[in-house]
Amino acid sequence: MSKSIDWFVTPKCNDKCKFCYAPLAFEDYKLSLQSYYQICDRISQLGFKYVTLCGGEPTLNDYVVDIVKYLHAKGIRVVFYSNGIKKEIVKKVVPFIHYLSLPIDAIEESTGLLRSKEQNQKVIELLDEIAADKLDVKVKIGTVVSKVNKDNLELIYNLIKKYKMVNCWRLYQFSAGEVGGKNKHIYNLSEEEYWNCVNKLKQKVSDTELLSCRTREENKGYCIIMNQKGDLFRYEEKYIDLQNNIFEVEMDDIKSLYDTDKNIVQKQWVTT
Numbered sequence: 001m002s003k004s005i006d007w008f009v010t011p012k013c014n015d016k017c018k019f020c021y022a023p024l025a026f027e028d029y030k031l032s033l034q035s036y037y038q039i040c041d042r043i044s045q046l047g048f049k050y051v052t053l054c055g056g057e058p059t060l061n062d063y064v065v066d067i068v069k070y071l072h073a074k075g076i077r078v079v080f081y082s083n084g085i086k087k088e089i090v091k092k093v094v095p096f097i098h099y100l101s102l103p104i105d106a107i108e109e110s111t112g113l114l115r116s117k118e119q120n121q122k123v124i125e126l127l128d129e130i131a132a133d134k135l136d137v138k139v140k141i142g143t144v145v146s147k148v149n150k151d152n153l154e155l156i157y158n159l160i161k162k163y164k165m166v167n168c169w170r171l172y173q174f175s176a177g178e179v180g181g182k183n184k185h186i187y188n189l190s191e192e193e194y195w196n197c198v199n200k201l202k203q204k205v206s207d208t209e210l211l212s213c214r215t216r217e218e219n220k221g222y223c224i225i226m227n228q229k230g231d232l233f234r235y236e237e238k239y240i241d242l243q244n245n246i247f248e249v250e251m252d253d254i255k256s257l258y259d260t261d262k263n264i265v266q267k268q269w270v271t272t
Contacts, residue, residue, distance in 0.1 A: 002264050002268070006225050021237075053081065078098055084123040099140055150194075151197075173189070173219075176216070218266060219237075220259075222265075222266050231246075
């Protein structure tokens with residue numbers, strides 16, 4: 001087990017992506033800052049070394065900067081997922097995180113089928129500001145490979161390769177869960193089509209070590225998912241409530257709920 005947990009600190013989001021597989025049913029709990037600190041303490045007690053903060057859009061959690069600082073102070077490495085729209089909040093957490101994960105799914109979005117134009121613009125602005133300010137952070141770019149953008153991966157590579165702080169480009173095969181599942185006729189591509197795109201890309205790019213791949217099948221069952229208040233879930237193209245809370249289980253119990261071998265492989269980029 002990689003000792004990494006994904007904490008969905010809010011279900012709220014400020015974009016409306018039709019391929020999104022974030023959990024629709026997660027509630028927005030009005031927790032106090034002290035409650036978040038208690039969850040952080042429990043994460044540490046269980047021996048987790050890495051926490052991915054995600055959602056929704058984590059910058060919409062009013063306490064997210066405090067949560068990041070608290071985890072950092074406890075020696076836990078934070079991977080911070082954001083769509084980049086609230087970039088000033090992202091810049092506040094940058095000094096305290098291990099990895100910043102930002103999405104780029106297209107260079108110019110004119111079809112209305114991927115993320116919003118504002119989101120794409122904000123990510124590029126954020127990358128430019130991180131570079132200009134010489135902020136010390138590792139950046140992972142995430143791209144959902146789908147029928148819509150499968151022929152444009154080289155364009156994305158040509159954009160991100162100029163940013164020296166980007167040391168991981170994660171290529172996700174579209175996963176048909178939640179909102180994405182309702183729109184799979186737009187995005188779905190087979191695993192064979194996915195690998196054809198990736199292998200074609202590898203022939204054209206100079207830095208293949210930058211690439212990290214995850215198929216739709218590899219996305220199932222491995223990720224330790226926790227909602228806002230500590231309930232555990234597993235993703236199988238739907239979110240399965242495991243009827244366990246982080247305060248009620250030990251690490252061995254958690255390991256039994258997930259595919260631990262797959263977890264190690266799929267979280268390898270986090271631990272670098």
